[in-house]
Amino acid sequence: MRTIAIVNQKGGCGKTTVAINLASALAEADRKTLLVDMDPQSHCAVGLAVPEEQIEQSIYDILISYSRNEPLKLSEILWEISENLELAPASIDLSAFEQQMAGVPERECCLQKVLDSVGNEYDSVIIDCPPAVGLLTFNALRAATDVIVPVETGYFSLHGLSKQLETLSILCRRCDQHVNVRVLASMYDIRTKMAREILGELRSHFDDKMFKTTVNFNTKLKEATSFGQPICEYDPASRGHADFKSLAREVVSTQAKEPRRQIVESLTDQLEAITATADELLEQAKPRIQEIPTSKPEPARSEALKPEKPDLARTDAKLSDYYGANQVNDAIAFVTLYPRAKAVQVAGDFNNWQPSKTPLEKVGESGVWQTSVKLTPGRYRYRLVVDGQWQQDPYNETTELNPFGGHNSVVEVK
Ligand SMILES: Nc1ncnc2c1ncn2[C@@H]1O[C@H](COP(=O)(O)OP(=O)(O)O)[C@@H](O)[C@H]1O
Ligand SMILES: [Mg+2]
Structure with a gap:
C-alpha cells in the first residue's frame, strides 16, 4: 500500500485540490484508493459533495478510539465516492486533537495504526493535511510512505517552501522514518514570466x-471543487484532468519495486538536502533567532548563540534542537512550537503555578515560542498553558504524575 501525505504548511497552495484529484485519478486507473482528510476544515468533504451536516463520525473519532485502545472500525466512517474511491472525512473536532492528546504515549502513531488495520484493502491512501504543523501533520507523516509538497510557482511560495521543509525536517528528526519526499509544482500559470522562471x-x-x-x-x-466533483467527472476533457492523470501515472510508475528501505534515503537526510537547496535558491536572510529573553536583567546566552557555532543560530529550524526545556548556563530555556496559538505561558513550582508570570515570546512568524527563566539548582515541575489550556510539554519526555491525574513535565537544573 502506498500512503501519500500531501503536506505544505501554507494554506491555499493546492493541497486539497491535489489530494482530491490525485485520489480520483488513481481510482480511475483501477487502484482502490482511500482519501483521508486530516484538516479540521473538512474541505475534502466539501469538494466531493459529502454533506457536512450528515457526517456523524469522522477520522477524529477513529483516531481517538485508537488512542484509547478501543479501536472503532474505519469502515464505520467511510463515504463511498466512486467505485474505487472512499473518503474518511474530517470534522472540526480534529482541531482539538492536539490538545486532547497531550501526554498520551504514541500519540503521533494513531493514524499509522488505523491504516495498518486496513493495509490489504487499498492500493493507495492519500492524506490531505492541514495548513499547520502539529500533531495531525505528524500523524500523517508517520503513516506515510511518500510525501508530496505542492508548491505554487510564485516568489513567496519559495520562501514558504524553505520554511516548510525546515519544519518537516524538525518533525522527522524526531522519528527514524523512511519516506520519499517530492515537490510538485502546482497552480502553474505558464503565461507569467515569474512562474516560468521559478x-x-x-x-x-x-x-x-x-x-x-x-x-x-x-x-x-476551481469550478469542479465548487460543484463537489473531482475533475475526472466534472470535465474529463480539461487540462486539469490531463495533469492529474499524468500525475497518477507518475506516482504509480515510481512505485518502489525493491524493499523500501533499500531505495529511499532517510526522510531527514532528504529534507535536509532539499532545505539546503531552498536556502541557496532564496538567497535571502532567514528570520534570525533572537537571543532567548530572560525574565531577569542578566540574560543567559543560549549555546546556539555562541560565536563559535554560528550555524546553529541561523534558522528557526535549528532552534528545534532546543524544543522542550533545556538548561542554558544558570537558566532554563523553554522553547516550543505552536503555530496557531495566541498565547503560550509556563506555570510551575518556580512561579507558584502562575502562568501570567512567565509568558513565552513568539519568534517571528515561525510558530516558535520561547523564554528563559533563571533558576537555582534543583528539580522543577511545570506545565505549558496554551491559549488558557494547561498541558504537558510535548517536547519533554520527563514527567511526573500530578494529583489531578495528569502529568507535569519535569526539568532539572544542575
Ligand atoms: N491548479 C489549480 N488551478 C486553479 N485553481 C486551483 C488550482 N489548485 C487549487 N486551486 C484553487 O485554489 C484555492 C486553494 O486551493 P486548495 O486546494 O484548497 O489549497 P490548500 O488545500 O492548500 O489550502 C481553491 O480555491 C482551489 O480551487
Ligand atoms: Mg486544504
Whole structure:
C-alpha cells in the first residue's frame, strides 16, 4: 500500500485540490484508493459533495478510539465516492486533537495504526493535511510512505517552501522514518514570466526530487471543487484532468519495486538536502533567532548563540534542537512550537503555578515560542498553558504524575 501525505504548511497552495484529484485519478486507473482528510476544515468533504451536516463520525473519532485502545472500525466512517474511491472525512473536532492528546504515549502513531488495520484493502491512501504543523501533520507523516509538497510557482511560495521543509525536517528528526519526499509544482500559470522562471529554478535545483508533471492553473479545477466533483467527472476533457492523470501515472510508475528501505534515503537526510537547496535558491536572510529573553536583567546566552557555532543560530529550524526545556548556563530555556496559538505561558513550582508570570515570546512568524527563566539548582515541575489550556510539554519526555491525574513535565537544573 502506498500512503501519500500531501503536506505544505501554507494554506491555499493546492493541497486539497491535489489530494482530491490525485485520489480520483488513481481510482480511475483501477487502484482502490482511500482519501483521508486530516484538516479540521473538512474541505475534502466539501469538494466531493459529502454533506457536512450528515457526517456523524469522522477520522477524529477513529483516531481517538485508537488512542484509547478501543479501536472503532474505519469502515464505520467511510463515504463511498466512486467505485474505487472512499473518503474518511474530517470534522472540526480534529482541531482539538492536539490538545486532547497531550501526554498520551504514541500519540503521533494513531493514524499509522488505523491504516495498518486496513493495509490489504487499498492500493493507495492519500492524506490531505492541514495548513499547520502539529500533531495531525505528524500523524500523517508517520503513516506515510511518500510525501508530496505542492508548491505554487510564485516568489513567496519559495520562501514558504524553505520554511516548510525546515519544519518537516524538525518533525522527522524526531522519528527514524523512511519516506520519499517530492515537490510538485502546482497552480502553474505558464503565461507569467515569474512562474516560468521559478519552475526552471525549481527543476534545476530539485531535479529528481520533483515531479515531471506540473499541475497547471486551470479554472476548471476551481469550478469542479465548487460543484463537489473531482475533475475526472466534472470535465474529463480539461487540462486539469490531463495533469492529474499524468500525475497518477507518475506516482504509480515510481512505485518502489525493491524493499523500501533499500531505495529511499532517510526522510531527514532528504529534507535536509532539499532545505539546503531552498536556502541557496532564496538567497535571502532567514528570520534570525533572537537571543532567548530572560525574565531577569542578566540574560543567559543560549549555546546556539555562541560565536563559535554560528550555524546553529541561523534558522528557526535549528532552534528545534532546543524544543522542550533545556538548561542554558544558570537558566532554563523553554522553547516550543505552536503555530496557531495566541498565547503560550509556563506555570510551575518556580512561579507558584502562575502562568501570567512567565509568558513565552513568539519568534517571528515561525510558530516558535520561547523564554528563559533563571533558576537555582534543583528539580522543577511545570506545565505549558496554551491559549488558557494547561498541558504537558510535548517536547519533554520527563514527567511526573500530578494529583489531578495528569502529568507535569519535569526539568532539572544542575
Ligand atoms: N491548479 C489549480 N488551478 C486553479 N485553481 C486551483 C488550482 N489548485 C487549487 N486551486 C484553487 O485554489 C484555492 C486553494 O486551493 P486548495 O486546494 O484548497 O489549497 P490548500 O488545500 O492548500 O489550502 C481553491 O480555491 C482551489 O480551487
Ligand atoms: Mg486544504
